[in-house]
Amino acid sequence: MINYLSSLPAACTQGIIWGIMAIGVYITYKILDIADLTVDGSICTGAAVCAMMVINGQPMWLALIASVIAGMLTGLVTGIFHTFMGIPAILSGILTQLILWSVNLKIMGAANQSLSATKYNLLISRLNLDRSIIILQLLAIALIIVLYWFFGTEFGSSVRSTGANLNMSRAQGINTSFTKIIGLVISNGIVALSGALLAQYQGNADINMGKGAIVIGLAAVIIGEALFGWLCRNNFALKLIVVVLGGIVYYIVYTTVIYIGLDADLLKMLSALLVALFLAVPYWKGKYFSGVKNVEKRALKQEKKAAKKAARKNKKEVA
Amino acid sequence: MxxxxxxxxxxxxxxxxxxxxxxxxxxxxxxxxxxxxxxxxxxxxxxxxxxxxxxxxxxxxxxxxxxxxxxxxxxxxxxxxxxxxxxxxxxxxAATMEIQENLAIAARRGNHRTLRWGISSKEKKMFREMLAVLGLGLEDRMTAKVGLLSGGQRQALTLLMATLKEPxxxxxxxxxxxxxxxxxxxxxxxxxxxxxxxxxxxxxxxxxxxxxxxxxxxxxxxxxxxxxxxxxxxxxxxxxxxxxxxxxxxxxxxxxxxxxxxxx
Structure with missing residues (x-):
């Protein structure tokens, strides 16, 4: 048990890193209504750029900025595939992801680069969790403030409306190709930032570290919404905070499941199934629970209940 | 013309x-x-x-x-x-956006969309007056999502949006x-x-x-x-x-x- 409790700070740290990543996913998936698979590659791009910059003696702030810019460029590539070349969004993301596999290998020069906290002066590390958690919290809050501002501006609103209604946006003079590209650029910049943080946390950048990242990001978005959605009241900043909380919960569950003794090999499958299940819920709701029949059934039930109540009341009064 | x-x-x-x-x-x-x-x-x-x-x-x-x-x-x-x-x-x-947000986007049709805040308090006041003219009670629901409106209300709103910036x-x-x-x-x-x-x-x-x-x-x-x-x-x-x-x-x-x- 003590073992388990002592592993929770690590879970929280990782949770915030993936929560930041999930904010990137939120921007494409929820705001732009695009499932962007670029992130599986761009998270590694962020890690790779940060690792190589630090290893080559560059200061941390520069390494982080370079990571974000590299991530933004990956989003730009997907955006150009999608808008200028007319390729469906999912396929555009997959293409960029494959491109990034080669690019990331070229950046790192190998499949793995170690980034030891004992050797380099890192911003966060699993060897110093207290400091890491504080820094990550501040980073997440700063990011949410900037995004809250941006999506409240005239231009940010036009990005939101692009995802909400493409037709209306064009009719109102919004260049929806441009807003889509900007959305993808911002999203992947954030994802690359989380990659840079993740590489420092785990002490290495690895070509495989992005595998299934989109699923974890979606899981964080979905879990956050399911557990804390009632908190939001349509406030955008709260929605983003909830996404980060979703990431933390995901990693606490992850740690718990491992502690219980579940085969770690199965975790990716379970994550995917969890996401599939949650994605199905709104569909099922629409299909099986909102039909005319069901509405009638529910109305009937309610009437019966009301009748029973009235009958009971009558009895009481008579008595 | x-x-x-x-x-x-x-x-x-x-x-x-x-x-x-x-x-x-x-x-x-x-x-x-x-x-x-x-x-x-x-x-x-x-x-x-x-x-x-x-x-x-x-x-x-x-x-x-x-x-x-x-x-x-x-x-x-x-x-x-x-x-x-x-x-x-x-x-x-846009169904997932507020009535006033929809109007604010329409108010900028043909303009360059900047990094200034997306809606001003002056605009909110103006929108409220315009919505009141419709007589649909929308002026009291400015922060409601458009998806909650009926088809007729949405068409009336669209009409307002189309003519907000004189076409x-x-x-x-x-x-x-x-x-x-x-x-x-x-x-x-x-x-x-x-x-x-x-x-x-x-x-x-x-x-x-x-x-x-x-x-x-x-x-x-x-x-x-x-x-x-x-x-x-x-x-x-x-x-x-x-x-x-x-x-x-x-x-x-x-x-x-x-x-x-x-x-x-």
């Missing part, structure tokens, strides 16, 4: 599904004209609208708004000149066809009011011949991608549904095939 010259468009050219949607449309609108457009299914009514709005490039011809050739401009650049209301109430508004030309594409008769009449009345108040130039496609006669100062009938009949002024005022049907069979050599248009 608007000038179409020999506008042609064929969909799916060179295939078995090729459809000559516009076969040389010539049209000149004066400032302040309110034109109603009627015709059977597939006559090219909506296609003319979409050609003006720039949903796709036309094959040949010119489209000029206020003397400026817009045929080469993409849809979002032409939006500067155009206010548009669609048949589907879902199309003209050079207002395009109404059967914008009451999806509404129940009572709501449709209300939205039409609102349309008339806005157009006459702001002295807008407008085009309205409709399936309903009575509406086409009752509204606007000019009426155009289309058939097989061409304008076959064009009346205005006193002559238009004197029109009846029967006379229109007569005119249709004269000009096209066919019976008017769409019963719905006659009865609705």
């Amino acid at each position: 608007l000038e179409l010259k020999d506008v042609r468009k064929t969909f799916n050219p060179g295939t078995i599904n090729a459809k000559k949607a516009l076969q040389g449309v010539d049209l000149h609108l004066n400032a302040g004209d309110f034109v109603t457009i009627i015709g059977g299914n597939g006559a090219g009514k909506s296609t003319v609208m979409n050609a003006i709005a720039g949903l796709w490039p036309i094959d040949s011809g010119t489209i000029k708004i206020n003397g400026k050739d817009v045929a080469g401009l993409p849809e979002h650049k032409r939006a500067k000149y155009l206010g548009r209301v669609f048949q589907d109430p879902m199309m003209g508004t 050079k030309l207002l395009l109404l594409d059967e914008h009451t066809a999806a509404l129940d008769p009572k709501t449709a009449a209300k939205v039409l009345e609102l349309t008339d009011n806005i157009i006459s108040e702001k002295k807008l130039t407008a085009m309205m496609v409709t399936h309903n011949m009575r509406d086409a006669i009752a509204h606007g100062n000019r009426l155009i009938m289309m058939h097989e991608g061409r304008i076959i009949f064009d009346v205005s002024g006193e002559e238009k005022k004197a029109l009846t549904v029967d006379a229109l049907l007569e005119k249709f069979s004269q000009s096209s050599g066919q019976e008017f095939s769409n019963d719905r248009a006659l009865l609705s």
Whole structure:
């Protein structure tokens, strides 16, 4: 048990890193209504750029900025595939992801680069969790403030409306190709930032570290919404905070499941199934629970209940 | 104001599904004209609208708004000149955004969208007054998501959004066809009011011949991608549904095939 409790700070740290990543996913998936698979590659791009910059003696702030810019460029590539070349969004993301596999290998020069906290002066590390958690919290809050501002501006609103209604946006003079590209650029910049943080946390950048990242990001978005959605009241900043909380919960569950003794090999499958299940819920709701029949059934039930109540009341009064 | 010259468009050219949607449309609108457009299914009514709005490039011809050739401009650049209301109430508004956010986006049509805050308190006040004029109670629900509104409310809002920034030309594409008769009449009345108040130039496609006669100062009938009949002024005022049907069979050599248009 003590073992388990002592592993929770690590879970929280990782949770915030993936929560930041999930904010990137939120921007494409929820705001732009695009499932962007670029992130599986761009998270590694962020890690790779940060690792190589630090290893080559560059200061941390520069390494982080370079990571974000590299991530933004990956989003730009997907955006150009999608808008200028007319390729469906999912396929555009997959293409960029494959491109990034080669690019990331070229950046790192190998499949793995170690980034030891004992050797380099890192911003966060699993060897110093207290400091890491504080820094990550501040980073997440700063990011949410900037995004809250941006999506409240005239231009940010036009990005939101692009995802909400493409037709209306064009009719109102919004260049929806441009807003889509900007959305993808911002999203992947954030994802690359989380990659840079993740590489420092785990002490290495690895070509495989992005595998299934989109699923974890979606899981964080979905879990956050399911557990804390009632908190939001349509406030955008709260929605983003909830996404980060979703990431933390995901990693606490992850740690718990491992502690219980579940085969770690199965975790990716379970994550995917969890996401599939949650994605199905709104569909099922629409299909099986909102039909005319069901509405009638529910109305009937309610009437019966009301009748029973009235009958009971009558009895009481008579008595 | 608007000038179409020999506008042609064929969909799916060179295939078995090729459809000559516009076969040389010539049209000149004066400032302040309110034109109603009627015709059977597939006559090219909506296609003319979409050609003006720039949903796709036309094959040949010119489209000029206020003397400026817009045929080469993409849809979002032409939006500067155009206010548009669609048949589907879902199309003209963003369901997941607030009423005031939708209006704020419409207020910036044709402007450069900057990093200034998306809606000002001055605007909120203005929007509230404009919504109050609609008489739908929307002025007290400015932060409600548009998805919560009824079809009629959404069309009224779309109409407001289309004319908030005064358009050079207002395009109404059967914008009451999806509404129940009572709501449709209300939205039409609102349309008339806005157009006459702001002295807008407008085009309205409709399936309903009575509406086409009752509204606007000019009426155009289309058939097989061409304008076959064009009346205005006193002559238009004197029109009846029967006379229109007569005119249709004269000009096209066919019976008017769409019963719905006659009865609705």
